[in-house]
Amino acid sequence: MAMAEASARHGVEILCVGTELLLGNILNGNARWLAEELAALGLPHYRQTVVGDNVERLKQSVLEAVDRSRILITTGGLGPTPDDLTTETLAAVFDTPLEERPDLWVEIQAKLSDSNRTSALSNRKQALLPRGAQVLPNPSGTAPGMIWSPRPGFTVLTFPGVPSEMKQMWSQTAVPWLRQHGGVKDIFVSRLLRFTGIAESTLAEQVADLLELDNPTVAPYAGLGEVKLRLTARGETIEQAKQFLNPVDAALRSRMGLLCFGSDDESLASVVLELLRQRGETIAVAESCTGGGLGAALTTVPRSSEVFLGGVIAYSNAIKQALLDVPAELLDRHGAVSDPVVRHMAEGARQRLGADWSVAVSGVAGPGGGTQAKPVGLVHIAVAGPHGCQTSQEHFGFRRGRLGIQQLSVVRSLDRLRKFLLDRG
Amino acid sequence: MAMAEASARHGVEILCVGTELLLGNILNGNARWLAEELAALGLPHYRQTVVGDNVERLKQSVLEAVDRSRILITTGGLGPTPDDLTTETLAAVFDTPLEERPDLWVEIQAKLSDSNRTSALSNRKQALLPRGAQVLPNPSGTAPGMIWSPRPGFTVLTFPGVPSEMKQMWSQTAVPWLRQHGGVKDIFVSRLLRFTGIAESTLAEQVADLLELDNPTVAPYAGLGEVKLRLTARGETIEQAKQFLNPVDAALRSRMGLLCFGSDDESLASVVLELLRQRGETIAVAESCTGGGLGAALTTVPRSSEVFLGGVIAYSNAIKQALLDVPAELLDRHGAVSDPVVRHMAEGARQRLGADWSVAVSGVAGPGGGTQAKPVGLVHIAVAGPHGCQTSQEHFGFRRGRLGIQQLSVVRSLDRLRKFLLDRG
Numbered sequence: 001m002a003m004a005e006a007s008a009r010h011g012v013e014i015l016c017v018g019t020e021l022l023l024g025n026i027l028n029g030n031a032r033w034l035a036e037e038l039a040a041l042g043l044p045h046y047r048q049t050v051v052g053d054n055v056e057r058l059k060q061s062v063l064e065a066v067d068r069s070r071i072l073i074t075t076g077g078l079g080p081t082p083d084d085l086t087t088e089t090l091a092a093v094f095d096t097p098l099e100e101r102p103d104l105w106v107e108i109q110a111k112l113s114d115s116n117r118t119s120a121l122s123n124r125k126q127a128l129l130p131r132g133a134q135v136l137p138n139p140s141g142t143a144p145g146m147i148w149s150p151r152p153g154f155t156v157l158t159f160p161g162v163p164s165e166m167k168q169m170w171s172q173t174a175v176p177w178l179r180q181h182g183g184v185k186d187i188f189v190s191r192l193l194r195f196t197g198i199a200e201s202t203l204a205e206q207v208a209d210l211l212e213l214d215n216p217t218v219a220p221y222a223g224l225g226e227v228k229l230r231l232t233a234r235g236e237t238i239e240q241a242k243q244f245l246n247p248v249d250a251a252l253r254s255r256m257g258l259l260c261f262g263s264d265d266e267s268l269a270s271v272v273l274e275l276l277r278q279r280g281e282t283i284a285v286a287e288s289c290t291g292g293g294l295g296a297a298l299t300t301v302p303r304s305s306e307v308f309l310g311g312v313i314a315y316s317n318a319i320k321q322a323l324l325d326v327p328a329e330l331l332d333r334h335g336a337v338s339d340p341v342v343r344h345m346a347e348g349a350r351q352r353l354g355a356d357w358s359v360a361v362s363g364v365a366g367p368g369g370g371t372q373a374k375p376v377g378l379v380h381i382a383v384a385g386p387h388g389c390q391t392s393q394e395h396f397g398f399r400r401g402r403l404g405i406q407q408l409s410v411v412r413s414l415d416r417l418r419k420f421l422l423d424r425g
Numbered sequence: 426m427a428m429a430e431a432s433a434r435h436g437v438e439i440l441c442v443g444t445e446l447l448l449g450n451i452l453n454g455n456a457r458w459l460a461e462e463l464a465a466l467g468l469p470h471y472r473q474t475v476v477g478d479n480v481e482r483l484k485q486s487v488l489e490a491v492d493r494s495r496i497l498i499t500t501g502g503l504g505p506t507p508d509d510l511t512t513e514t515l516a517a518v519f520d521t522p523l524e525e526r527p528d529l530w531v532e533i534q535a536k537l538s539d540s541n542r543t544s545a546l547s548n549r550k551q552a553l554l555p556r557g558a559q560v561l562p563n564p565s566g567t568a569p570g571m572i573w574s575p576r577p578g579f580t581v582l583t584f585p586g587v588p589s590e591m592k593q594m595w596s597q598t599a600v601p602w603l604r605q606h607g608g609v610k611d612i613f614v615s616r617l618l619r620f621t622g623i624a625e626s627t628l629a630e631q632v633a634d635l636l637e638l639d640n641p642t643v644a645p646y647a648g649l650g651e652v653k654l655r656l657t658a659r660g661e662t663i664e665q666a667k668q669f670l671n672p673v674d675a676a677l678r679s680r681m682g683l684l685c686f687g688s689d690d691e692s693l694a695s696v697v698l699e700l701l702r703q704r705g706e707t708i709a710v711a712e713s714c715t716g717g718g719l720g721a722a723l724t725t726v727p728r729s730s731e732v733f734l735g736g737v738i739a740y741s742n743a744i745k746q747a748l749l750d751v752p753a754e755l756l757d758r759h760g761a762v763s764d765p766v767v768r769h770m771a772e773g774a775r776q777r778l779g780a781d782w783s784v785a786v787s788g789v790a791g792p793g794g795g796t797q798a799k800p801v802g803l804v805h806i807a808v809a810g811p812h813g814c815q816t817s818q819e820h821f822g823f824r825r826g827r828l829g830i831q832q833l834s835v836v837r838s839l840d841r842l843r844k845f846l847l848d849r850g
Contacts, residue, residue, distance in 0.1 A: 021460070021473070023657075
């Protein structure tokens, strides 16, 4: 790829530190997330390395990176335990003494006492940074990172391995720094368009002409129940970049219609809550196979309480009857995973909870409980509103696994609600 | 980690090839899967590298690996397109000519026509292997791999990037080869102990002596609301390795008591469900700030329906009254986030849903809605059972963010239930 060919010796590298990665305990989601962010910044990177919590191999990897790259981004090894070695190893590689930063130590103690933990002596080592390094603040955790240029033309940025902390530090401090010092010449403007109800390969075929563009570039990413297109435009100013980006954004939305549900930080949950908020209407849920996951997805959105009233997790049939007024006779005749039952669950939730809208889900999440007529992966969804109720049957297949079927049920039921609201609600 | 210290120059490395990994398009699930497989084989590996589809950087990575390791495992770059470069680059690095294997070309053509595809000329390049390399057969795809020792004491095994093909080739051919030729001397047995309610730094201090051990090694990992210790023992037989591991496992559990909630694949949810299953008792939930997340956590566990009946997501106060019989007067006097209200929510859920046990959660998840008396991060939990009700106040602090507070509320409420069940239930 042409992008990757350019200026190898001046590139960016990612170094992830953690024996748990070498043992396969966890997926390296940090490397993937950072890779996407770097691509969006227009800062290509050429190599990712993973090493364990081992001084010698960590040293070796850093020394190699110094020879190859201009910016090294590390994750992991900033914790308080003896196997957290990143900061001290970097200091040793560049023969620089560690110094305690008194303000950092005060901050670490305050954070620990805020969350009712006592500061252990071991936490004190998290206040040590090499002389000359700039603090890369960690707003939520006790592990600060650093931005340090131990050699001319070489800067290392360190992050903890905890994804939420790493991401916050990246956005708040590293991105502005990289924009100013990272050698980003052009201004890049990036937008994520989010699609659901279409496979990545199908979407890629339908927008194949746009995937060939040079400015903006358009790149597809698949997620669970979702496909994203990242549009990245470059220009001399933000305005110029946006002038390249906006027509392609508009073309994509118009070509794909309702399959595009939002952009950037929007989620299906935030989009349906906003649609309901604009209408001044409320919603409740009735969940069987998702077990509360639908309510949980809606309530991750701040201010959801203005629209979301609550719901009933009707895992057992007795509760479907007692709290959602599903007739026992219907459960006997059609089974819990059926159109008539989800319809009654949805109507029961609307009435019992006094909501304008409701969504009900009942399905076979597996691994047991499947039959030929109702196999694992079969899920029924009902959306009820002021003007009627719509039901659908989804076949997610057993290969998705229990958790996958539960998560896809949440995505699909939110999408059914969204389309009902936009189509004919 | 001591395990990782041993015999660095004789280790195994993983090299993943693909620009899509550097762009963050996909998660590196192959590296994680291979890492787990290698750990289970007792073949520690010390480094993972990711490079793009670029001849120079691929060459460089291979040359580095030759100096460091005994076995190099590559994924990706075996396809028919011009950016698939792994085989030809390896041949070039070791100055060895490529040869067409006529039987491979016949097989590739047969596979393509089986699946109604025509063989493109480009597929012919997949029949080329360096002279002296042994075919690593790919039963499902058109991209064969190879097992090749271009230098004494150095072997490279190549796999395609498609996970299903890679895994099949690994199990059928690579594992038997590694058992015979891979230098597996010792057998490794690994166990994960899971802790909650204790900070990583505090746990590490309390078991500092055991973190120094050589066999088994003990290494801590932090997660959200959880800390894990991985114990890895080696021996000449599984039995011998277990003899090293079991006493340390027992010592850790006895020293940490109830703070250790389980091992390996167990979760707090699976552990409490199992405790209830053994007692033949059932559970329901009453959720406010978690919005369904507690029910969702319980129902990710297969067969949870035998124990978990369902619940009420009482996000609005009206629903706390209507479906959980919380007196309006209590809500007025104490507010929704208070001991008396969660106590009534829990008792209401037990009675309305006919469960032996219930857990209720109400808190301020933020970002808005906090006051000086009830700040963001304050969460009240009640656990009610046949013999009474226990409540607690948790202070997670605003820094955790809305999602963090919701997730910690789920963890903590499951843990309160677990302790109640074990202590005095």
